[in-house]
Amino acid sequence: MQDTVFELLSCDAIAKNTYRWILKGDTSQVTAPGQFVNIKLDGFYLRRPISVCDVEGDLLTIIFKVVGEGTEKMAEAKA
Numbered sequence: 001m002q003d004t005v006f007e008l009l010s011c012d013a014i015a016k017n018t019y020r021w022i023l024k025g026d027t028s029q030v031t032a033p034g035q036f037v038n039i040k041l042d043g044f045y046l047r048r049p050i051s052v053c054d055v056e057g058d059l060l061t062i063i064f065k066v067v068g069e070g071t072e073k074m075a076e077a078k079a
Helices: 069-075
Strands: 007-015 018-024 036-039 048-056 059-065
Touching: 007 069, 018 069, 036 059, 048 069, 059 069
Parallel strands: none
Antiparallel strands: 007 018, 018 059, 036 048, 048 059
16 A cells, blocks of 8 residues: 545535545556545544545546545545
8 A cells, every 4th residue: 555645626515415526646556446545634543445436647536425524524625
């Protein structure tokens, strides 16, 4: 597993309690949609495993539902 830092380009609500993140960075370790990435959040001990929705070039798209404190913090993130 390789740690990679991504830039959050957008965080959009797409349905009730459901959000889409578009991230930019080194996607060489992500080979296909459906693969999981672990999101590290400041102030939280555990990482959040989130399935990849799409990967194209250096852009990574994930979609997640708010179900707890960690994903709630993710939904509040600003690009």
